[in-house]
Amino acid sequence: MKKIKLAVIPGDGIGREVVPASLKVLDRIAGLHGGLKFEYEHFDYGCDYYLKHGDMMAEDGMERLGQSDSVFLGAVGDASKVPDHISLWGLLLKIRREFQLEINVRPAKVFGGIKSPLANPEDFDIMVVRENSEGEYSSVGGRMFQGDDEIAIQNNVFSKRATKQAMEHAFELAKSRSGHVTSATKSNGIFHSMPFWDEVFRETAAGHQRIETTSTHIDALAASFVTHPERYDVVVASNLFGDILTDVGAAIMGSIGIAPSANLNLNGKHPSMFEPVHGSAPDIVGKGIANPIGQLWTAKMLLDHHGEEEMGSLLLDTMESVTADGFLTPDVGGCHTMDEVVQQILSRLQK
Ligand code: ATP
Ligand code: MG
Numbered sequence: 001m002k003k004i005k006l007a008v009i010p011g012d013g014i015g016r017e018v019v020p021a022s023l024k025v026l027d028r029i030a031g032l033h034g035g036l037k038f039e040y041e042h043f044d045y046g047c048d049y050y051l052k053h054g055d056m057m058a059e060d061g062m063e064r065l066g067q068s069d070s071v072f073l074g075a076v077g078d079a080s081k082v083p084d085h086i087s088l089w090g091l092l093l094k095i096r097r098e099f100q101l102e103i104n105v106r107p108a109k110v111f112g113g114i115k116s117p118l119a120n121p122e123d124f125d126i127m128v129v130r131e132n133s134e135g136e137y138s139s140v141g142g143r144m145f146q147g148d149d150e151i152a153i154q155n156n157v158f159s160k161r162a163t164k165q166a167m168e169h170a171f172e173l174a175k176s177r178s179g180h181v182t183s184a185t186k187s188n189g190i191f192h193s194m195p196f197w198d199e200v201f202r203e204t205a206a207g208h209q210r211i212e213t214t215s216t217h218i219d220a221l222a223a224s225f226v227t228h229p230e231r232y233d234v235v236v237a238s239n240l241f242g243d244i245l246t247d248v249g250a251a252i253m254g255s256i257g258i259a260p261s262a263n264l265n266l267n268g269k270h271p272s273m274f275e276p277v278h279g280s281a282p283d284i285v286g287k288g289i290a291n292p293i294g295q296l297w298t299a300k301m302l303l304d305h306h307g308e309e310e311m312g313s314l315l316l317d318t319m320e321s322v323t324a325d326g327f328l329t330p331d332v333g334g335c336h337t338m339d340e341v342v343q344q345i346l347s348r349l350q351k
Pocket of ligand 1: 257278291
């Protein structure tokens with residue numbers, strides 16, 4: 001029996017609704033598989049934990065999470081209870097940093113039955129690999145002078161190691177897809193970091209002769225996601241560019257409630273973390289209408305990560321059949337509750 005030990009952090013808001021629902025689905029998958037078992041350790045870290053204990057997680061929290069094979073997270077943050085900078089830095093960003101989760105992988109495509117702003121939504125099926133640890137989101141910089149003379153300087157930091165690591169991952173992913181990698185650049189306007197990015201991209205591409213490559217400036221690329229989605233397969237992007245592109249991707253998919261992500265540790269020293277793109281959605285908490293697809297697609301990525309691609313594909317196909325048949329939550333124009341959508345998925349996973 002193969003065991004996968006999951007550290008489960010439902011977190012805040014709808015995380016506490018979509019995570020338990022997803023565990024039911026994972027258990028059903030394990031049952032269908034026959035030789036697979038999930039072992040869960042539950043952690044109540046989040047904003048309520050902070051209000052009780054003065055910290056977002058226990059002192060030995062990282063050590064205990066580190067004993068798992070992967071972390072399965074819902075959402076972190078509830079600004080009505082704890083300021084966002086405290087909740088994010090105390091939990092989500094702390095895990096990303098300490099577990100060296102240096103790349104963020106986000107697939108995007110439009111499910112049948114879901115309305116997308118694209119004319120030909122079936123053309124959109126991409127995977128964005130975002131460098132997750134440096135780039136534009138660095139703490140290097142500062143402010144000087146005062147009054148009307150004041151200036152602010154923000155330095156971008158691109159290391160060859162982290163840049164190449166993200167790119168290598170993109171090329172590896174492309175091998176099992178349609179074999180094309182697009183690099184998001186801006187070397188016509190950013191004169192140091194982006195030419196460096198392009199150089200590392202060319203060097204990485206040279207090691208993967210069979211993969212086709214394109215470099216496209218980020219502004220044109222964002223527009224072209226909408227006008228020519230068929231051109232894209234795997235896209236590799238810096239921290240900021242990846243952030244923006246994946247929000248465009250989520251908009252094309254029809255709701256942020258659908259988008260999944262994997263934060264990957266690539267040195268094997270720590271677990272990876274799987275979380276949907278959406279936040280805790282305080283406006284719909286307790287209404288039973290959270291879209292479970294983002295968390296469930298995240299569970300599919302977790303299955304793939306642990307070598308269970310067949311089960312991962314089964315889960316994805318099942319979700320698509322459910323949306324295609326019109327079992328949709330209100331965020332994607334439906335009238336069904338989360339439980340109804342999950343029930344459909346569970347019953348179709350029985351056959
Ligand atoms: P964060 O600050 O964590 O990025 P946010 O406040 O920017 O989060 P979300 O919490 O993702 O954004 O919510 C944005 C909007 O999307 C809200 O109106 C919310 O209700 C909706 N939303 C988010 N996730 C879902 C979901 N799973 N199902 C339905 N609606 C969702
Ligand atoms: Mg928020």
